Amino acid sequence: MKKQFHREITTRALGSYFAAETLESVIVANLGQDALRYQFGHDHFHYDSNSFVAGNAYCDKLRLAIAAALQKGQIGDARADLGRLSHTVQDLYAHSNYVALWRQLYPDAVPDDIDPEFAIVLQDARFHSGKLYYPLEVFSFIDSIKPYVLPLLPRDSHAWMNLDDPGRPDFSHAFAAAVKRTRLEYLRIVKKLSSGAVSGLTGLTG
Ligand SMILES: [Zn+2]
Known part of the structure; x- marks a missing residue:
């Protein structure tokens, strides 16, 4: 995702749970x-190049780190790890x-219908993520050069597969799934916390 959309997704997912300045620290860590x-x-960090096992392990590590930081009263660290997650x-x-x-x-479902943790998709043998074919891939990030580089990159490259901005097909579905998943992650974390710890994390009381 491009930065602007990471920001927008996080704000939509968590905006109602966090004080504005606290949410900003989560977003800064995300970006x-x-x-x-x-x-x-x-x-x-980005689930690139089929790093599903390592990506999932990284997310587990962050979830544990958030809980540990909150227990120690290290609220800034907890917010930063939530941003990274x-x-x-x-x-x-x-x-x-x-x-x-x-x-x-x-095929007929609207973006908001998407289930972000649909096991049938996650376990599908065809499920894969875009590979980064360096050094060529670097040039695909420069808009003016991208059209010349794209035909040279394989179809399973990040350049072909990404849904990072609204110019890509199905971006709205990726956006909606990301909002839902971010909210789910937050709700799972706070389910295990006392109301005092939730207030500490969010900067909102009551
Ligand atoms: Zn990323």
């Missing part, structure tokens, strides 16, 4: 995952053929 140094050797789960739908496989099953 930090796309820093240049995390674009290489960090496929699992939201980034990775949002990228799942933008970087894989999850939406395409789901739409094969439900």
Whole structure:
């Protein structure tokens, strides 16, 4: 996902649960995952190149880290890890053929109907994510050069497969799935917390 959409997805998913300045710290950590140094050797941050096992393990690690940080009163760390977790789960739908496989099953469904954790899709042998074919792939991120590079890249490349912006087919479905999944992750985390801990995390009381 492009930064603007990570921001929009996170705001739609969590905006009603968080104080504005607290949500901003979650969003800053989310966007930090796309820093240049995390674009290489960090496929699992973005579910790139079929890194489903490593991506899932990374998400598990973050969920545990959030709980541990809250127990120690390290609220800033908990918010940052929630931001990182939201980034990775949002990228799942933008970087894989999850939406395409789901739409094969439900061709007439609207974006808001999408189930972000549909086991039949997640277990489908055809389920895969875009591979980064460096160095050529780098040029696909530059809009003016992209049309020349795209024909040279395989169909399973990130450049062909991504649903990172509204110019891509099925972007609305990827966006809707990412909003739902982000909210689900948050609700699962707070289910295990006391109301005081929830207030600490969100910056909202009551
Ligand atoms: Zn990313």
